[in-house]
Amino acid sequence: MTRLVELMPFIVLLPLLAGPVCALLPGRRLPWLLAVAATAGAFIIAATTLAGVMDGTTLRYAFGNWPPPIGIEYRVDAANALVALLITGVATILLPWAAPTVDAEVPERQGVFYALFLIAMAGLLGITLTGDVFNVFVFLEISSLATYGLIAHGRDRRALLAAFRYLIMGTVGATFLLIGIAFLYILTGSLNMVDLAERLPGVSDSRALQVALGFIVVGLAIKLALFPLHHWLPNAYTYAPTLITAFLAATATKVALYVMLRVVFDVFGPAYSFAALPLASALMVLAIAGMFAGSWLAILQENLKRMLAYSSVAQVGYMVLGVSLVSVAGLGAAFLHLFNHGLMKAALFASVGIVAYQAGSVRIQDLQGIGRQMPWTLTAFALAGLSLIGVPPTAGFISKWVLISAALDAGQAWLVVLILITSLMALVYIARVVETAWLRPRPADAPAVNEAAWWLLGPVWLLVAANFYFGLDTRLTLGGATAAAEALAGGALGVGR
């Protein structure tokens, strides 16, 4: 166990230190190799860590050996270990896949590109593992700045605009978070999460605390792309390089959600959070609005990447809906979907990436009849789409199942109707693509397109397989999500089903 604790911070440090090295390496293959090695290493450590904390233990690692709250500690339980596993896992699968797409989209200075990628990932992981609220801010900015730089690598000039607008919104969000942290600090003198949780009840009648909670939630909601603060997301996802879109879609918003949950449930405690502000109802309303608006806008899109981006807005709604039920079951559903959605979006964006790479377009009307020419890619897309819709035996089905049962458990049967309606809206936009690709004839003047090489397809199919595997074997995901929910709020909410 001691060795595991010693190893745990290297989930973050490995990519963080590999980043600058990567920036120094010349050529194309060397930086890529280093990036793959670093993410794979982080993935292995994350997996071991999760295995070690599934039983409810908490690993604590004090940097510089200064005991918290004097120093900064990493504090890992099932909740953040699961998120860390998702981040590193998705990156490990995507990186080998992405080399040719990066070659096509980032012809120069790939060392910088991979360095930024590693730093962005390290930032996300740092946010996930840390037990110090100011450290959250620092690593949030690390990942954000790297992300802006990565999005700007997109080939379309609108990528620049998307990056700039994300930079403005993201910085406003981070500053809101900073204001919230300021109040927390002023009221308690501490920045350590555990320490804060102990001290906050003493100042629970302060109005400043209410406002602090509000600012932190709003600041993170921007990063989370919670409706109506989602405006940065569609453009950023649409014009970013393919690897970045797939990676961000699978991880970035999840991390923001995780931090929000950590703060709301662990630092403030649900008893305070949901009494001080009408958080449950506000989140529920926004979640439902996001589910419908996102799904509806996804249906209207002509650009495949954009369609999936809006779908992400809707899917974030599901997760937040789970949270808004304020029960361990609901929280478990949120965590489960957090993980599963990462898998499905990674698979979907990765297959769209192959389409973009091979066919040079991701506009739906350009994809007529392409299924015949790229059967493996489009089949992967269709199968991952099934997971998004929530058809068994996919991971998406398990998500829906758990979310529905959490809603019923909370006595909110009407939510079930809304969940199902939006699932069927997902059916509409996925089916539209599948139909265009498979059932329309390829126009005579359309350029010929070849199926991608196996090493492009392999990782996509690996992700698709993961979607099916986790739809059948839920020990890891459901167990992890339940453990995560209990680690976050088990004590405060009582252990549910």
Added chain:
Amino acid sequence: MTPLTAVAIPMIGAVAIALAAHRPRLRDGLCFATPLPLFAAVVMLTSAYVVAGDTRAVTLLEIMPGLEIALAVQPLGLTFALLAATLYIVATPYALGYMKHGGYGNLARFMACYAIALGAAMGIAFAENLLTLYLFYEILSISTYPLVAHTGTDKARSGARTYLALLLVTSVGLMLPAMVAIWMLTGTLAFRPEGIMAGRVDPALGALLLVVLAYGIGKAALMPFHRWLPAAMVAPTPVSALLHAVAVVKAGVFSMLTVALFIFGLDYLRGLATQPLMLYIAVFTMIAASLVALHQDNLKARLAYSTVSQLAYIVTGALLATELSALGGGLHMLMHGFGKITLFFCAGAIYIASGINTVSGMDGLARRMPLTMLAFFVGALCVIGLPPSGGFWSKWYLVSGAYSAGHYLVVGAFVLSTLLNIAYLLPPVTRAFLKPPPDDRASGVNEAPALCLIPLLLTAAGTLVLFVLADPAYHLLTGALS
């Protein structure tokens, strides 16, 4: 050997067929080869069950506590599996013959999806619990979607869209939440001979769940969610024949029977407030669909509405909630399967041989295609429920079930519907045999190719054989009920 084998064989076959897409001979060989081991497997499972009562239960994995993917042999499922596996053997040559003769493309995709659909049907038949059944139910919906849309014309696509939308809206929108609710209330979804809801679920809630589930099983085509079935007729006829006369729709009514028997339990079901309501909706569907069928000139559309009506027979049998009526429902599943596939085979054979697809165009056709029309006649007898066809027995038990349950109105409806059956199924026969052919018919029309003709003769013969051999099926099914 476990039921998993039966599920796996067509799935493996599908993969093999898909991989052999560019080698036509190998592909055809694989298509022919797939049904045989499947049939053998089902027969072995049957004999193991009949001889030793061995259910060969196998739990594949546990998703959550009380939620398992598990398979087991049970008599009702065996009946369905036997029906599907037997007809698959004859349907495969028919499908290949039809598709090649009709000049359709993408045979590998077609046959692979066809095989997946069969595998899904096996999964439904051998499901040990509602979740497993739901899993394969959805696989069946999705795997048949490319089949319905196969030609890729605007009409096919819009038909397929209606098809998939209705099936998924009902299953995801209604069946899934009902299932989650039952699981939360009872902690299980396993099929139990006495049902799982009695004593655990408040009858008021149970009444609601009955309505939700009856419509949630959209494949049973209860009005007003029956539109998908006529929409599916845009598919090539082999699809209509095996899938929309047998595998898919029978999966629907099989699910209905299973849910009524093993989830609700007949006693509990009888006590629900909405049971009469749903019963009369089924009866209404039965009559109304027959009336619509009467007005369809398109042969396949007429057969489709006939199917809607016949499915309602079986649903009625389930909802009457007596053992006799459930038995009748189970038998009708079998008998109607043979009868309807014969009719569809004939319709397809007529279409590819002569290009005729309307009832009014069939005048004098028997002179050119005597064997086909004879088979059509036999199939019609079976669907109507007249001896010497197997359909007679199932109707008999359905009617006596209704009678013994005291639902005289339902008895009346059965009789009325039978008369309507005669009214819409016999005219094609009489026109073909008795009316003179129109002058402008091309002289080259002859019987369909052997690959199409032989299967339809076989199934026609099967309906007659079942009249004599109804006893084993009867014994098998009574085992399910006692």
Added chain:
Amino acid sequence: MKDNAILVVVARFLIPLMMLFGLYVQFHGEYSPGGGFQAGVLFAAGWILFVFIYGLETGLRIIPERVIYALACLGVLLYGLIGLLGSLLGGHYLDFSVLLPAPRAAQQAGIILVELGVGITVASVVMLFFLLFARRRAEAEAEGLPLVDPLDEDESRREPRP
């Protein structure tokens, strides 16, 4: 600006002073306000001043772009490796007390080293910023992009309002 004799003289005098002050701030950071970050900025400011007077090319001859870029990465790496050393020597990551036998001296050594890392990174990144932005104008001119004079007071050259 090379022609302006007074400026050159002042600069010759000022720049070494600035750099010296930067070094003082860097290594005296434990005793008085200051540290790696401020020192880095000062150092970079000295270089920028130099560039203002002698031009970018001369500035780059002293420290080539490639070196600036590499130093930026190496500074962070220095920081990270000092931290790693703590981990390797049996302590926690960034635990300096195990670096030397005497914990207090070890802490001081660690602090000086990581501050040096920060200083190097900050100085080189600031230089990099300046060099990239400053060079952009020359490149843009070479490409014939439309440019505006930053000190142009003529209001008539405002782009018309929509």
Added chain:
Amino acid sequence: MLLLFLVVVGLAVVLTRDLLKATMLFAIYSLTIAGLFALLDAGDVALTEAAVGAGISTVLILAVLALTPRFETTKAGHSLPALVIVTITGAALVYASLDLPQFGDPANPVHQHVGPYYIEQTYADMGIPNMVAAVLASYRSIDTMGEAVVILTAGLGVYALLATRPRRRDKGDR
């Protein structure tokens, strides 16, 4: 009074349409803030803010202004929704401020917890007098490492954006 001056300068920055003036005013604003920090006993921060806010930021913005138009062209753009959002946010902060502790009171939680440890133990732990340096580089050194990474990330990002040769307005594919 310094704060009042800041408000005036801040408003001026927002209202002027001349970006060059805005930049200069922003530099003044930063210098004033640096002075304020010095008054609040934050010598290190004051030094940094002066160097960064008045120094680097200004130089960088000026460098960018050499490449972009000097005047804003967008119409005056005061929108009601924005005003409402700002008012709500501000009102929330004012509401919070009512319960904030007394300014500068040694009894504030900030001065009771964690902070005193640094003040009392720094010398014992490391033997250096500058507590800010101690906290920065040792107690919370992972934050500072993050800080170094942040600046490097920005450097890499800017490098990636500006190290390519500029081209004339290009649409779509760059």
Added chain:
Amino acid sequence: MTFLSFFNYWAVIVLMMIGYYCVIVRGNMIKKIIGLGIFQTSVFILFISAGKVIGGSTPVLRDGVEVYSNPLPHVLILTAIVVGIATTALGLALTVRIHEAYGSIDDDAIDAAEAQEPQ
């Protein structure tokens, strides 16, 4: 709580809101970046004033000084300032590139250019 104490907080809040408003409303990208700078620095004041102890002095140990201000906020704000300049630099680099790509750095003009492009 004295009026003066409130006044400090409120002045800071007004500053924050000036910056925030500037970010939301102004269409010019450089102006947005400057606004962001004002917004962030005003938050820094909040932190630093929290660390102040009346009668205290700069947290560098000296003989004869008993009361020191709290060093922790200073450290946090040092980090935050660095984050601020990093954001500013990246934002400015993006501005330069956007100007090259669109010929403008004002929202109206860019929106107009963007509306003509296909999705």
